[in-house]
Amino acid sequence: MKIYKLNATDGAARTGEVATPHGIIRTPAFMPVGTQATVKGMHPEAVRETGADVVLGNTYHLMLRPGAERVAALGGLHKFMNWPHVILTDSGGFQVMSLSAMRKIDENAVTFRSHIDGSTHVLTPERAIEIQTLLGSDIVMQLDECVRLPAERAEVEKAMRLSLRWAERCQRAFAPVRDGRSLFAIVQGGDDVALREESARELNAMDFPGYAIGGLAVGEPQEVMLRMLEVVAPLLPADKPRYLMGVGTPDDLLKAVARGIDMFDCVMPTRNGRHGLAFSRFGPINLKNARHADDPRPFDEESPCAAARTYSRAYLHHLTKTNEMLGAILLTTINIAYYQELMAGARAAIAAKAFASFADGVAAGWAAGDLPTR
């Protein structure tokens, strides 16, 4: 199944379209994270208005609450969360590692205790596919084992090999229930070039419709992450989408796009928005800082986002200092809109063969910093 249309390249950077049952993803694309069937603090219509083509749902959270069978009985995740556009779900593996109270991995499955009530759950590759099929997601991720870095090579190697075997089992389980949807494999291998190469080659041979790069942004320096992208991306087929999981800062995104990545997801814009931090063409801005208290200027009068143009910095400061929900709502919106603006700019720049100067211009804006205090 061919789902990716490559529209233009500029160096290693690419722009294209990923086709799914619920619409097209324009790439490079940032996917806001809708952990528990909601992008925290935003109406789904507002998420769409920022320019998002796709949101990510978390299998780990959704299997625990409200439960995949329940979502299926209610008509699937799209209907449940009132998001009629594209949904990608992860496989649960990453959250099991980072959130569950206890976990045990063997050849067959990962067994873990819920961080909510301590109940025991077993996630096999087959069950991960079943859950994502019940949710009805357009892009399904294989179950994998993700290792936090730094780690011993033996541990990374073992996890990568297990992930390869689980990729095969996921592919077998997915084939009969595919129904136009896509299963992506996940390249693992930590910060080890040889392991990354092996993982990419093996998965490539298995012919998935799309490939993710997992196990990065898990503690390693940015330069290590970028080096891994330089190793892995050229090994992945040019006619298939490449998704860098759980990344990252705006700077991470532009540098990964320059290395041939098409898709991203990250909680940074939503989580930071809830804590008073806004991303912008001026770089990151902490609205809790007292220097904003008397500033009547809008957050960014040139932003395409109405919230950024409408509300004063003084008001955003007030809302964040008083922990008002509207502060989290507005800053989340501003952040998601900024990430989308960045991806839209990247797409246009790649199409115009001007990605490097676009990225340089954006970085220069960040380096110049915020507006001078009045």
Add this chain to the structure above:
Amino acid sequence: MKIYKLNATDGAARTGEVATPHGIIRTPAFMPVGTQATVKGMHPEAVRETGADVVLGNTYHLMLRPGAERVAALGGLHKFMNWPHVILTDSGGFQVMSLSAMRKIDENAVTFRSHIDGSTHVLTPERAIEIQTLLGSDIVMQLDECVRLPAERAEVEKAMRLSLRWAERCQRAFAPVRDGRSLFAIVQGGDDVALREESARELNAMDFPGYAIGGLAVGEPQEVMLRMLEVVAPLLPADKPRYLMGVGTPDDLLKAVARGIDMFDCVMPTRNGRHGLAFSRFGPINLKNARHADDPRPFDEESPCAAARTYSRAYLHHLTKTNEMLGAILLTTINIAYYQELMAGARAAIAAKAFASFADGVAAGWAAGDLPTR
């Protein structure tokens, strides 16, 4: 200054319009509470879409954060919170009683410690007017002393008399800064008929453009509150608006409208919305209840509120159980919309001389309870 236009009556119930510098309030009116310059969890545009003509701001909160002088320097409260419609502010007296860490009242002022940082503040009647003028509110409330019930008659009487003297001082302070805005006096007197009558008569003689009834819904049974309304409302001039402060449930509102009240404010729809409780034509509904977990039906398919028609009960249940912000956002919206729907219904019914049957019909819906479980 004449600000009220009486359009129709039905028994003691009235419908009319209150004119202010930022527009008309259609009465009976419910004013959502925007405590800290935001109706918690809602964009101001969304508040407006529910049909609200006016929001209430709290002097106590705003004087502490962000500070009245700061709001004035930023262009006033309307601009600060992006609400270009009518704003009524209370005087701070009630919150000083209910929130501050320490308070001391004498003839001149109430002195209190902030519940945020323990700092000491002095609120005189003149300062209460100054703060509300700095905020730029359209309807300004006198400073009063509000006593929690039950209370000794002597205490209630003393507070009522002090409130009368403070009404006079507020009136003197307000005259030179009026600028088309209005100052409302507050009838006090607890649950004592004679004290309520004295307060209403004295304030009436002082000729304010509007009158509030304060010191109710502070611990007394509903029948006591309604009895006080029956005593006070007929003593207030028919050509001026009457505002029952801090009330109440949907049932309180309809019964108070039947007794001649025009305006209300209350945190119930917003606060309860944040805790999973929705008001509706079926009565109050606790979305945290497990019976909603598998219910695909919208909250209320006949509601004029899009949120009530769009999202399933199962989804609202999921959001409230997982403490997702969107749950608070949607239920707050549904509740404010229901309060506005109720007031719009009351206005139409009074104009059609059919208020009693309207109120009976609404009460019958509440008594019938929620939709049968599927």
